[in-house]
Amino acid sequence: MNKQPRIRIADTAGFCFGVKRAVKLANEAPHKYPGQQISTLGPIIHNPQVVTQLSALGVKPTDLNHVPEPGVVIIRSHGITRELAQELKQRPDLTLIDATCPFVRRAQEIVAEMSSAGYQVIIIGEPDHPEVAGLISYGDPQNTQVVTSLADIPADFFTERKSSRIALLAQTTQSQQLYNEIASALLAVKGELRCFNTICTATSNRQSEAIQLAEACDCMLIIGGRNSANTNRLYELSKERLPDSYHIETLADLHPEWFSGKQAIGISAGASTPQWLIDEVVEQLQYILKN
Amino acid sequence: MNKQPRIRIADTAGFCFGVKRAVKLANEAPHKYPGQQISTLGPIIHNPQVVTQLSALGVKPTDLNHVPEPGVVIIRSHGITRELAQELKQRPDLTLIDATCPFVRRAQEIVAEMSSAGYQVIIIGEPDHPEVAGLISYGDPQNTQVVTSLADIPADFFTERKSSRIALLAQTTQSQQLYNEIASALLAVKGELRCFNTICTATSNRQSEAIQLAEACDCMLIIGGRNSANTNRLYELSKERLPDSYHIETLADLHPEWFSGKQAIGISAGASTPQWLIDEVVEQLQYILKN
Numbered sequence: 001m002n003k004q005p006r007i008r009i010a011d012t013a014g015f016c017f018g019v020k021r022a023v024k025l026a027n028e029a030p031h032k033y034p035g036q037q038i039s040t041l042g043p044i045i046h047n048p049q050v051v052t053q054l055s056a057l058g059v060k061p062t063d064l065n066h067v068p069e070p071g072v073v074i075i076r077s078h079g080i081t082r083e084l085a086q087e088l089k090q091r092p093d094l095t096l097i098d099a100t101c102p103f104v105r106r107a108q109e110i111v112a113e114m115s116s117a118g119y120q121v122i123i124i125g126e127p128d129h130p131e132v133a134g135l136i137s138y139g140d141p142q143n144t145q146v147v148t149s150l151a152d153i154p155a156d157f158f159t160e161r162k163s164s165r166i167a168l169l170a171q172t173t174q175s176q177q178l179y180n181e182i183a184s185a186l187l188a189v190k191g192e193l194r195c196f197n198t199i200c201t202a203t204s205n206r207q208s209e210a211i212q213l214a215e216a217c218d219c220m221l222i223i224g225g226r227n228s229a230n231t232n233r234l235y236e237l238s239k240e241r242l243p244d245s246y247h248i249e250t251l252a253d254l255h256p257e258w259f260s261g262k263q264a265i266g267i268s269a270g271a272s273t274p275q276w277l278i279d280e281v282v283e284q285l286q287y288i289l290k291n
Numbered sequence: 292m293n294k295q296p297r298i299r300i301a302d303t304a305g306f307c308f309g310v311k312r313a314v315k316l317a318n319e320a321p322h323k324y325p326g327q328q329i330s331t332l333g334p335i336i337h338n339p340q341v342v343t344q345l346s347a348l349g350v351k352p353t354d355l356n357h358v359p360e361p362g363v364v365i366i367r368s369h370g371i372t373r374e375l376a377q378e379l380k381q382r383p384d385l386t387l388i389d390a391t392c393p394f395v396r397r398a399q400e401i402v403a404e405m406s407s408a409g410y411q412v413i414i415i416g417e418p419d420h421p422e423v424a425g426l427i428s429y430g431d432p433q434n435t436q437v438v439t440s441l442a443d444i445p446a447d448f449f450t451e452r453k454s455s456r457i458a459l460l461a462q463t464t465q466s467q468q469l470y471n472e473i474a475s476a477l478l479a480v481k482g483e484l485r486c487f488n489t490i491c492t493a494t495s496n497r498q499s500e501a502i503q504l505a506e507a508c509d510c511m512l513i514i515g516g517r518n519s520a521n522t523n524r525l526y527e528l529s530k531e532r533l534p535d536s537y538h539i540e541t542l543a544d545l546h547p548e549w550f551s552g553k554q555a556i557g558i559s560a561g562a563s564t565p566q567w568l569i570d571e572v573v574e575q576l577q578y579i580l581k582n
Contacts, residue, residue: 184475193486
C-alpha cells in the first residue's frame with residue numbers, strides 16, 4: 001500500500017502583505033460601517049472572483065466621479081496621488097479607509113522628504129502605473145522624475161557638478177537588477193547618492209520558495225489565472241526544475257492521475273490568488289489522495 | 292631652420308588643491324605671525340625640498356609632544372583626529388592654522404553627521420593612514436568602521452534587517468573602482484544606502500591629462516621623485532603612449548638631444564612636486580630650445 005504523499009504549501013503562496021491587508025480591510029468595512037455605502041477606488045485587486053465576492057458584501061469598485069456620498073471609500077494598496085488624497089479628505093460626507101500598502105506609503109514619504117530637502121529624486125518605475133503616479137505626486141516636479149532605464153537619466157547628471165545630491169528609489173515591484181544597474185551608474189556622480197531600496201521582496205521570495213519546493217518535491221501545483229504574468233513565471237520556474245509541474249486555475253483543473261505514486265506535492269500561487277482559492281485546492285487534493 | 296617646439300604644461304601638474312593650499316598657508320605663516328615659533332604637526336608634505344625651504348623660513352616640523360609654546364601650529368592637509376584638535380584648541384598659548392584639505396574636512400563632517408544620526412558608517416581607506424585616523428575619530432566607535440575591501444564588510448550587513456541605514460564614504464585618495472565595487476555590493480542591503488563620493492579626482496584628472504598630452508605631443512617630461520609612486524605611474528601611462536617620454540627629478544636631468552626636431556613638448560608632474568621645481572625645469576628647457 002502506498003503511503004499518502006505529503007502536501008507542502010509555500011509560505012509565500014498568493015497575496016503579498018500589502019494586498020492581503022487591503023483585502024482584509026475591504027472585507028471588514030461592512031462590519032465596521034454597517035448601513036453605509038462602501039466603495040473602492042478602482043478594483044481592489046485584479047482578480048474577478050475577489051471583486052465579485054466583495055461586491056456581494058456591498059463593497060463595490062467605483063471611480064472618482066461616482067463615489068457615493070455620504071459613504072466610505074477605500075484606497076487601494078498601490079495608493080493614490082497626494083492631490084487626490086487631499087481632495088477626498090476635504091469631502092465632509094466621506095470616510096476614508098487607507099489601504100495603501102505600508103511599503104508604498106514609505107516610498108511616498110521618501111519622495112516627499114527628499115524632494116523638499118532639495119535632492120534630485122529619481123524614481124525607477126513604469127510612468128503609467130498607479131503606484132508610480134502616486135509616488136511622483138509627492139515630489140516637486142522641478143526635482144522629481146520617473147525613469148524606466150539608465151537611458152532616461154539626464155546626461156548632465158554625469159557631468160561634474162558641485163554638491164549634487166541625488167535620491168534614488170523604485171516602484172515596489174521593480175527588479176532588483178535594474179535598480180542595481182541604475183544605482184551603480186549614478187555612483188560616478190560627484191556628491192551624494194542616497195539609495196532607498198524600496199523594492200518589495202514578495203515576488204522574488206515567492207519565486208525562490210517555489211524553486212526550493214520544486215527541487216524538494218516530485219509534483220508541483222501552481223495556482224493562479226492563466227493570464228497572470230507572475231503566475232506564469234512561477235510555473236515556468238517550477239517546470240524547468242520539475243517536469244511534473246502543473247498550472248491550475250481552480251480545483252476543477254486537478255487530475256487524480258498526476259499524484260499517483262508521488263511522495264511530496266508542493267503548492268504555490270500567484271500574487272493575485274486569494275487564500276480561499278488555495279484552501280479549496282488543498283481540500284480537494286486531500287480528498288483525491290485519500291480516495 | 293627648425294621652428295622652436297611648443298611647450299605644453301598640464302594644468303593638473305604637481306600639487307593638488309589641498310596640498311597647494313597647505314603649503315601656501317605654511318609659507319604665509321611667518322609673515323602673519325612675525326617673531327613667533329611656527330611648527331607643522333609632522334612634515335607638511337612628503338617632499339624634502341619643500342620641508343627644507345619652509346624650515347629656512349622658520350616653519351619646522353614637530354610632533355605633538357614637542358610643539359613650542361607659545362607658538363603657532365599648522366595642521367596638515369590630511370587633518371588630525373577630533374580629540375587632538377580639541378586638545379590643541381584648549382592650549383592657551385597656541386595659535387592653530389588649520390590647513391586640513393577642505394575635501395577631507397567635508398568627509399570628517401559627513402562621518403560626524405551620519406554617525407550621530409545613527410547610520411552604520413563605512414569608511415573605505417587604509418586604517419593606518421593619518422587622514423583615515425582623523426576621519427574615523429569623528430564617528431562613534433559603535434557604528435563607524437574602516438574597510439579596505441569588500442571582504443571587510445560584516446556578513447550580517449547582507450542578512451535582511453529592518454530599516455538598516457548605511458552611510459558610505461572613502462578616504463579622498465581611494466580608487467573609484469573599489470568605491471564602486473563596495474557600494475554596488477551594499478545595494479543588496481534592504482533599507483537606505485547613503486553614498487558620499489568623497490574621492491578627490493586630482494589624481495585621476497592628473498593621469499587623464501598626462502595621457503592626453505602624451506597623445507598630442509612628440510616628447511613628454513614627467514617631473515617628480517624616483518621614489519614617488521604616483522609620479523612613476525604618470526610616467527608609465529605616458530611612456531605606453533609615447534616612447535619619447537622621460538622621467539626627471541630636477542632640471543639637471545634634462546638632455547638637449549631629447550628635444551631635437553620635436554614639435555610639441557608636454558610636461559606633467561607628480562602630486563608632491565612643487566610648482567617652483569616645475570618652473571625651474573620649464574625655464575631651463577626654454578634656454579635649451581633657444582640655443
